[in-house]
Amino acid sequence: MDDYPLLNLFWTMLWLFLWVMWFFLLFKVITDIFRDHELHGWGKAGWLILVLLLPYIGVLVYLIVRGKSMSQRDVKQAQANEKAFQDYVQKAAGPRSSPAEELAKLSSLKEQGxxxxxxxxxxxxKLLA
Known part of the structure; x- marks a missing residue:
């Protein structure tokens, strides 16, 4: 442990953290390139080539040029996911009947004994509360 001081450990951890964050950002940009429906074939190919061949410059330029629309696509995707979840819950819960229909069912159950x-x-x- 004497040949690797604590400061070097912190320095190594910092570089590891920055390396992981770099890959996260790179994958986020590549995912956004493919997710964008307004960008067509050659545009996607151009951005992808720029990001893969010159990664630091490509990602930086992409964030400067398309960063704002990137966040708008994230929000739109989150809203679509939320709507799909709500639709699924509504479908799984089944159709909701009105209090009048429930009262009619209760009445028929009472009449049948x-x-x-x-x-x-x-x-x-309980139903009318």
Missing amino acids: HLTQQEFDKAKE
């Missing part, structure tokens, strides 16, 4: 008057009154009170 499946509910007593007390159970009917309790369920009706």
Whole structure:
């Protein structure tokens, strides 16, 4: 441990952190290139070549030129995911019936003898609350 002082350990950790963050940013930019529907074939190819051949300059230029629209695409994607989740929950929960329909079901159950008057009154009170 004497040949690798604590300061060198911190320095190594800093470089490792920066290296991981660089790859995260690089993958984020590449993902955004392919996700953008306004950018067509040659535009995507050009940005991809620039980002892969000159990675530091390419990513920096991409963030300067298209950074604002990049965040707008992220927000749009998050909203689409949220809407898809809400639609799934609505579909899984099934159609919601109105209180009048529920009251009619309770009434028919009472008439068929499946509910007593007390159970009917309790369920009706809960339904109308």
